[in-house]
Amino acid sequence: MIMAEEEAGRALWGWSPPARPAATPLERQVDRILPRTGVPCALYFLAVIALLSIAPHLPGRGDLAVDGLAALAAGSWCALNFWRCRQAHCVVNGVGWLGLALVAFVGAGLGHSVIGGYEQPVFLGVLVTALAFEGVWRSARGTNAVTARAQHVSRSRASGEAPARSDDGHRFPRE
DSSP, X not given: OHHHHHHXXXXXXXXXXXXXXXXXXXXXXXXXXXXXXXXXXHHHHHHHHHHHHHGXXXXXXXXXXXXXXXXXXXXXXXXXXXXXXOBHHHHHHHHHHHHHHHHHHHHHHHTSOSSTTOHHHHHHHHHHHHHHHHHHHHHHHSSSBOOOTTHHHHHHHHTTOOOOBOTTSOBSSOO
């Protein structure tokens, strides 16, 4: 585990789980490109904030296109980060912001917002929802990494231990 952390580096000042070991060339490429800590990470966040700040000052289609670009940049980062690190809030952010990017680009193509001009409040709503989800996940699971609940069962089977049983004699998890 320590070796994997050294190879991938601790992300976001110890907040993120370390990246899983890269097994494919695509995973290694993502690990090289995706900013996870320090100045590159801060610059990426600032670029998204700058896009969101510039968008309202542009005419209709430009406003929606730049909002869509900001959501695409943020959603892509979180989707890739979830793929590599399993960080809980990235599930919600990745899906929410990529969906918002699609909605904003459709609106730009139509020439008007399809959600009444609420692209930026929706962007912030996705962020708040994602962070709340991660807080609940961490409270319930003790980690902010999304992993399958049944992983401990396969590990115990591999080590020869019997999986846990409930009071009624059925194995956890029920399949």
